[in-house]
Amino acid sequence: MSGMKRRAFVRNGTLALLALGMPPAFLRTPLLGESTFRTARKKTLICIFQRGAVDGLSMVVPFGEKAYYGSRRSIAVPQPGRTGGAIDLDGFFGLHPSLAPLRDLYGRKELAVIHAVGSPDATRSHFDAQDYMESGTPGAKATRDGWLNRALSHTDCDCGRTLADKNAHAADHAVGQLTVGGVAALRGIAMGTELPRSLRGEHPALAISDLQKFGISGGRDSGLQDTFQRLYHTDGNDAVEGAAGDAFEAIRILKAANPLQYNPASGVSYPASDFGRSLRQIAQLIKSGVGVEVAFADLGGWDTHQAQGGAQGQLARRLDDLARGVRALYDDLGDRMEDVVLITMSEFGRTVRENGSGGTDHGHANCMMVMGGGVHGGRILGDWPGLEREQLYEGRDLALTTDFRDVFAEVTSRHLGTTQLDKVFPGYAVDPRRFRGFLG
Amino acid sequence: MGRSLEQKYPLIGMSMTETMVRYLPPPRPKQMAGDTAMMAAEKRVKDPKSSPQSMLIDLASARLERAAGTERQLEEVMTDFWFNHFNVFFQKGADRYLVADYERTAIRPNVFNHFEDLLKATARHPAMLFYLDNWQSVHVDSSLLAVAASRRRQQPQQPPRRAGRGLNENYARELLELHTLGVDGGYTQKDVVEVARAMTGWTFTQAAAKQGGQARGRDGDEVAFLFRDQMHDRNEKVVLGHRLRAGRGIQDGEDVLHILATHPQTARFISTKLVEYFVSDRPSPELVDRLAAVFMRTNGDLREVTRALFSDPSFYANENQRSKFKTPFQLLASTLRATDAQIPNSRRMLQTLRTMGHMPYLASAPTGYPAMSDDWVNSGAMLARMNFGLEYASGSLTGGQPLRSIARTAATAREPGEVIRSATAVLLPGVNTTQLQRAILEDANATAGDAKQAPRAQYARLIGLVLGSPEFQRH
Numbered sequence: 037m038s039g040m041k042r043r044a045f046v047r048n049g050t051l052a053l054l055a056l057g058m059p060p061a062f063l064r065t066p067l068l069g070e071s072t073f074r075t076a077r078k079k080t081l082i083c084i085f086q087r088g089a090v091d092g093l094s095m096v097v098p099f100g101e102k103a104y105y106g107s108r109r110s111i112a113v114p115q116p117g118r119t120g121g122a123i124d125l126d127g128f129f130g131l132h133p134s135l136a137p138l139r140d141l142y143g144r145k146e147l148a149v150i151h152a153v154g155s156p157d158a159t160r161s162h163f164d165a166q167d168y169m170e171s172g173t174p175g176a177k178a179t180r181d182g183w184l185n186r187a188l189s190h191t192d193c194d195c196g197r198t199l200a201d202k203n204a205h206a207a208d209h210a211v212g213q214l215t216v217g218g219v220a221a222l223r224g225i226a227m228g229t230e231l232p233r234s235l236r237g238e239h240p241a242l243a244i245s246d247l248q249k250f251g252i253s254g255g256r257d258s259g260l261q262d263t264f265q266r267l268y269h270t271d272g273n274d275a276v277e278g279a280a281g282d283a284f285e286a287i288r289i290l291k292a293a294n295p296l297q298y299n300p301a302s303g304v305s306y307p308a309s310d311f312g313r314s315l316r317q318i319a320q321l322i323k324s325g326v327g328v329e330v331a332f333a334d335l336g337g338w339d340t341h342q343a344q345g346g347a348q349g350q351l352a353r354r355l356d357d358l359a360r361g362v363r364a365l366y367d368d369l370g371d372r373m374e375d376v377v378l379i380t381m382s383e384f385g386r387t388v389r390e391n392g393s394g395g396t397d398h399g400h401a402n403c404m405m406v407m408g409g410g411v412h413g414g415r416i417l418g419d420w421p422g423l424e425r426e427q428l429y430e431g432r433d434l435a436l437t438t439d440f441r442d443v444f445a446e447v448t449s450r451h452l453g454t455t456q457l458d459k460v461f462p463g464y465a466v467d468p469r470r471f472r473g474f475l476g
Numbered sequence: 477m478g479r480s481l482e483q484k485y486p487l488i489g490m491s492m493t494e495t496m497v498r499y500l501p502p503p504r505p506k507q508m509a510g511d512t513a514m515m516a517a518e519k520r521v522k523d524p525k526s527s528p529q530s531m532l533i534d535l536a537s538a539r540l541e542r543a544a545g546t547e548r549q550l551e552e553v554m555t556d557f558w559f560n561h562f563n564v565f566f567q568k569g570a571d572r573y574l575v576a577d578y579e580r581t582a583i584r585p586n587v588f589n590h591f592e593d594l595l596k597a598t599a600r601h602p603a604m605l606f607y608l609d610n611w612q613s614v615h616v617d618s619s620l621l622a623v624a625a626s627r628r629r630q631q632p633q634q635p636p637r638r639a640g641r642g643l644n645e646n647y648a649r650e651l652l653e654l655h656t657l658g659v660d661g662g663y664t665q666k667d668v669v670e671v672a673r674a675m676t677g678w679t680f681t682q683a684a685a686k687q688g689g690q691a692r693g694r695d696g697d698e699v700a701f702l703f704r705d706q707m708h709d710r711n712e713k714v715v716l717g718h719r720l721r722a723g724r725g726i727q728d729g730e731d732v733l734h735i736l737a738t739h740p741q742t743a744r745f746i747s748t749k750l751v752e753y754f755v756s757d758r759p760s761p762e763l764v765d766r767l768a769a770v771f772m773r774t775n776g777d778l779r780e781v782t783r784a785l786f787s788d789p790s791f792y793a794n795e796n797q798r799s800k801f802k803t804p805f806q807l808l809a810s811t812l813r814a815t816d817a818q819i820p821n822s823r824r825m826l827q828t829l830r831t832m833g834h835m836p837y838l839a840s841a842p843t844g845y846p847a848m849s850d851d852w853v854n855s856g857a858m859l860a861r862m863n864f865g866l867e868y869a870s871g872s873l874t875g876g877q878p879l880r881s882i883a884r885t886a887a888t889a890r891e892p893g894e895v896i897r898s899a900t901a902v903l904l905p906g907v908n909t910t911q912l913q914r915a916i917l918e919d920a921n922a923t924a925g926d927a928k929q930a931p932r933a934q935y936a937r938l939i940g941l942v943l944g945s946p947e948f949q950r951h
Contacts, residue, residue, distance in 0.1 A: 275849070276949065279858045
């Protein structure tokens, strides 16, 4: 009997029991209405990593700061009202003009900005800083897994238990048996060929570069998948078989969700970039209800040491891709954004002062954006440390007033429903009083 | 054999200085005041002319092709093990110019030497000094800081020197936790700080700013280890109960490395890792004990320790046969080796390794790549392995080169069963493949009537199924 058949038996058996009025234990509670399911509708967190360190001071511009203009003779984004000026948010901060597609999300109070946020670690190395942000443990290099993977491990899944709680339970998940209509690996998805550091770890997660090609190469009808399923169905019931079974199940579910026939909501058009394609596929996965709880996409090109530009130029083009992609996803998901939070992150900020080549160098604190139907937005959150020389970190960079872990912890606990924050952020005493409150 | 690997990939034979002269892109017109040359190097890497990607592909190709083709397989396997144990990361700024030299001069010649020699070679190498930040670790009261501070007072515009920030514990911590004693090795946070203080001043020359032989760094031409006395903390330290008296210099670090290299806990930790890598995810304590005893008796002679491992009866015990799941790198190297295909280059193969998350030189954390099966068994990876088998057999990764070992025995086969028999015999020697053969034969019979399938594609399909099978994932 193939692995597929065995699982089909589990499913069909379940249906048979339901027909007899005897739901199996793992389904019973929700049918009686006393949900131990965390939520009836799946919550999803979309993470966008702006790899290379975006210049947060030109993404969300402190146009009320004289020092901003004093430090940036050629690359400052002009004040609102001037040509190419920032989009005024609150009289002091404004969006870069390329972020115009996000303007009404702020107006609808579904977009919050956290400024002067980042890693307490002083490093200005891309490698170290990305590593710290993705491991969720600034300063600790030996952390093996990523914070998003730990978040999945310590968040109840469909069956009302966390994966990390019980090893036996983890084994069940590995063969995809206990999740209802989903497999564990589909809870965490990264767009691309490799899993990012954030999603690596004990909990299964999948990197998908192209949904249409996800599966055994050689095409759907080649029969190869059936043969491989036979090869991987041994009586050992070991981890290898389990992982392979999970993969076949993921293929089956994605096929059943029929992603080949995906059309975005009418009037929505994603940018024709890699990033646009990534977001389009994320929307596709969320709409098809395959159980995605964390989706991750990278967007690079932010390391603007030279010719950064102001209202136009290099940075403006990257922000344009970001804003049009995010807005397309937002409109495409429509009402589903009630259950989605999208968050942007980048390893560190850039120097306040423009350098000798019309760019900015590696700095310290930065800016993050959070958006979604449940976000208490329309606000700039965090304490603004100021840009005068004596207010700067080491005399050159935006100082830090929010630890990025407080943002991650807020979204992990209040959106995904993770309760064991000490496991997700080891070595850090998470205190909800430090949360910035973008989720209530 | 065609050209030697050094001819094919000259980068692997270059010194650090040669590498920089060849690959370092021109500097930005104006650097931030206070940037050291090495930091400047990190900031320049986005210049496409520096082409770090091509450097990486050359290095990784050489590693893969050597693993597949070498006659000194044990040396190669041990190089993989020890590089991973003393991992450095290609993408961390200047390390891309240093890593080839690191492997060639610090790791490879020492894999059958004494552990202390290997440890000291890594400790002094600029690749490690840069990767774990020891190069900029400086005694907090040292004269360098005082000089920097007075310079700042005179020129307040100048930002503080990065390198003058103070003590950096990164190397000291990983030295104890990952290189020698192990995470539960019985040291304290105080020991970490004391070791970090002992290692201050272990840095390297600032020749990195040199451009095509033009500008000289302040220390001359060569990138090399340097003990900078002014950065060193000369006060007394106590490391794991050993007193290092005040007023000394480089000897503090030498003593620390000696203490660690000969520590019984290091013997245990290294022995455990060796057994995990070569024998089983669940190492038997008895085998670890036997190896640790050899380690201690021979002062950490790695030739003797390795010999003891491979001559131990339990290495050949039934429960330890085929008990390890191949890492992706091992999967690709063993595929190349078992099929004997002469591939023109490794680019497509490396793309597969990247997808599987096991590209040589890209382990970012100092832990290196994991050796445990659990870390490599997940659903995306399993799918990637099956697809790798199919794609490899189809010739799309190998430039269409024939799989010579299989072609030799399968040439006379008249029906699929014979091909399957000879392919499993070549690819899985000594393994019971009765069930596997039967399942693949059924696949062959089911597709035999398919006129769309060319004979060549059918043949490739059979081989691909063997390469993608669970049996081929183990060793």
